[in-house]
Amino acid sequence: MNTLKDKTVLIADDDMDIITQLSLQLTKIGMKVITAETQKDAESIIEKTKPDLAIFDLMMDNRDSGFILSYKLKKKYPEVPVIIITGVTADTGMMFGLESEEQKKWIKADLYLEKGLRPEQLQMEIKKLLKI
Amino acid sequence: MATLKVLIVDDEPGIRSGIKRILSNYFVDFPFLDEEFTFELQEAGSGEDAIEIIDKNNTDIVLLDNKLPGMDGIEVLEYINKKEFDCSVMMITSYASLDLAVKATNNGAYNFVPKPFTPQELKAAMEGITKNLYLRRMTKKLNKEGKQVRFQFLSVLSHELKSPINAIEGYLRIMKDRQVGNNIDDYEVMLNRSLERISGMRTLIMDMLDLTKLESNKKALDVKKIDIVDIATLSKDTMTPMAIQKNIKIFIDSNPEHIFLLAEPEKIEIIFNNLISNAVKYNKDNGEVNCVLREENNKIKISVSDTGIGMSEEDIPKLFQEFMRIKNEKTKAISGSGLGLSILKKIVEEVFHGSISVASIPDKGTTFTIEIPKINIPL
Numbered sequence: 001m002n003t004l005k006d007k008t009v010l011i012a013d014d015d016m017d018i019i020t021q022l023s024l025q026l027t028k029i030g031m032k033v034i035t036a037e038t039q040k041d042a043e044s045i046i047e048k049t050k051p052d053l054a055i056f057d058l059m060m061d062n063r064d065s066g067f068i069l070s071y072k073l074k075k076k077y078p079e080v081p082v083i084i085i086t087g088v089t090a091d092t093g094m095m096f097g098l099e100s101e102e103q104k105k106w107i108k109a110d111l112y113l114e115k116g117l118r119p120e121q122l123q124m125e126i127k128k129l130l131k132i
Numbered sequence: 133m134a135t136l137k138v139l140i141v142d143d144e145p146g147i148r149s150g151i152k153r154i155l156s157n158y159f160v161d162f163p164f165l166d167e168e169f170t171f172e173l174q175e176a177g178s179g180e181d182a183i184e185i186i187d188k189n190n191t192d193i194v195l196l197d198n199k200l201p202g203m204d205g206i207e208v209l210e211y212i213n214k215k216e217f218d219c220s221v222m223m224i225t226s227y228a229s230l231d232l233a234v235k236a237t238n239n240g241a242y243n244f245v246p247k248p249f250t251p252q253e254l255k256a257a258m259e260g261i262t263k264n265l266y267l268r269r270m271t272k273k274l275n276k277e278g279k280q281v282r283f284q285f286l287s288v289l290s291h292e293l294k295s296p297i298n299a300i301e302g303y304l305r306i307m308k309d310r311q312v313g314n315n316i317d318d319y320e321v322m323l324n325r326s327l328e329r330i331s332g333m334r335t336l337i338m339d340m341l342d343l344t345k346l347e348s349n350k351k352a353l354d355v356k357k358i359d360i361v362d363i364a365t366l367s368k369d370t371m372t373p374m375a376i377q378k379n380i381k382i383f384i385d386s387n388p389e390h391i392f393l394l395a396e397p398e399k400i401e402i403i404f405n406n407l408i409s410n411a412v413k414y415n416k417d418n419g420e421v422n423c424v425l426r427e428e429n430n431k432i433k434i435s436v437s438d439t440g441i442g443m444s445e446e447d448i449p450k451l452f453q454e455f456m457r458i459k460n461e462k463t464k465a466i467s468g469s470g471l472g473l474s475i476l477k478k479i480v481e482e483v484f485h486g487s488i489s490v491a492s493i494p495d496k497g498t499t500f501t502i503e504i505p506k507i508n509i510p511l
Contacts, residue, residue, distance in 0.1 A: 017302065021302040115294075119311075
């Protein structure tokens with residue numbers, strides 16, 4: 001029973017290899033994948049399409065593209081879960097946990113993940129977010 | 133106009149109101165500032181009251197009598213010092229002794245005004261302390277901003293270095309798990325992408341080294357008389373294999389035939405390598421790269437034009453930022469560290485005291501022009 005089947009996921013990342021890899025993983029479990037390589041492209045996709053889930057890279061055209069996209073998506077579709085992924089975290093002192101209420105106020109994402117996650121872990125997190 | 137909070141600490145009400153009268157309509161300005169400083173005055177009759185006020189308000193300047201009923205002025209000063217409040221203290225006292233002066237200076241008092249003082253003396257002292265406070269705060273702010281810039285650079289750098297590792301790691305995992313089957317041919321694209329990311333990372337590391345060398349401000353050691361036409365030709369030869377793949381022709385046109393300059397050959401090489409490799413990378417198939425070298429009026433002019441994809445007006449100012457890469461449909465397949473042009477600009481401006489400019493038309497091409505004065509070359 002694969003209930004993730006036919007769910008649409010929007011992936012925005014300026015790294016085409018990460019897009020390739022995520023797309024491969026997610027299409028393998030039956031999800032429909034829409035991709036964007038720039039913040040701008042992702043914004044115009046959001047205008048027209050409502051995905052079931054979004055995965056945004058943090059640093060794209062802007063250093064905080066992921067947050068901006070997340071904010072815009074949530075404004076339009078508050079119920080769509082957002083995962084922000086990034087390669088930069090603890091070692092540069094840049095931590096964006098989503099634990100406290102105050103952080104949740106301005107960071108509109110539901111989950112914050114590091115790049116290099118194993119496919120099974122990602123699948124598990126997606127299922128949790130989609131309540132499957 | 134800025135207002136500084138001044139706290140007058142003296143047990144004699146007459147002194148307090150005297151100071152208040154002198155400073156209430158007084159302001160300080162400096163030729164190098166746009167701002168005028170006025171003073172908002174507060175009073176305290178004892179050291180204990182003074183501490184309470186300092187704790188509560190952001191006090192900028194304290195005018196402090198030493199001889200107070202309870203705790204004395206030096207103790208107030210020690211307290212301010214220990215708590216690291218950002219304020220300047222001026223001692224106003226009639227019992228000035230060397231011992232007291234040493235103690236106060238050790239605790240960070242800015243200066244002394246002996247009692248009794250004339251309004252003129254007090255005003256002059258206020259001017260000095262205001263200037264000192266302003267400059268101290270300015271310095272602190274600039275240091276902080278400098279650190280901030282450094283931190284931003286490092287965090288972007290770590291992002292740029294980690295991205296290829298993440299990508300390659302991802303592909304290796306896919307291969308290890310044989311996610312698309314057991315046939316090695318099906319992994320061809322992933323293998324090629326991994327190799328490309330590794331070579332991109334190598335370029336980034338080389339560029340980083342160039343940048344570090346520039347930033348360490350090492351005096352030019354290897355300066356010699358060089359013919360920049362030779363170096364341009366060398367650079368053309370280096371880039372030719374890349375150009376052949378896209379059937380791009382590189383031309384060098386120099387007038388006079390040889391242009392000599394006293395410089396480090398390595399720096400001039402970086403300039404040509406950067407300009408010509410960009411002109412090839414961002415060119416179209418069957419395009420041209422024209423490298424024009426001129427010497428006139430004690431100036432050397434280098435311009436490199438391509439017949440490539442060009443860029444929009446709004447992208448031009450972003451070009452020279454570190455790690456900036458113009459991202460769009462046309463550039464997404466082109467790899468680069470995003471450091472090349474910021475290195476180039478640094479060399480042109482800081483080493484050769486020259487200038488660099490860009491002209492571009494989308495889909496027609498881009499011209500980079502560098503002008504270097506022939507004098508002014510560091511020896």
